[in-house]
Amino acid sequence: MMDRLSELLSSLTVDRIFVGLGLFLVSLLVSFAAIAIVMVKIPPTYFSLDHHREFMAGRHWIVRYGALILKNVLGLFLIVIGVLLSFPGVPGQGILTILLGLIMLDIPGKRPLEAKIVRQPMVLAAVNRLRARYNKPPLVMD
Secondary structure, three states, rough: HHHHHHHHHHHOOHHHHHHHHHHHHHHHHHHHHHHHEEEEEEOOOOOOOOOOOOOOOOHHHHHHHHHHHHHHHHHHHHHHHHHHHHOOOOOOOHHHHHHHHHHHHHOOOOHHHHHHHOOOOHHHHHHHHHHHHOOOOOOOOO
């Protein structure tokens, strides 16, 4: 084990460290931007039980189902990334990335899980501060 560690440390170069740091920063910025856009764009009643949701209503069925499949694949990808970001020692917004992935998924029973994540005081405060910055009303929680 120590041989592998010393081999890994000896293979690190300044270029590799900067590439890794650059990839981390780009992924962090993309994650923050995606989370911010979605949290600002969703209606304030999104997490209410009576909020009506219909994805791409009025579009041709091929466009609608194609977009629905892509949206769900992206949602799964974001959940996996969010779980990875939630591990200790891995920097990033794991909980918010999981929430973004859940919002994108179309699965039964996701609404209580979304609401449970958003009801966490730190998450709700952060989302409402972000929404206030863009003159959006705070989220309504049931």
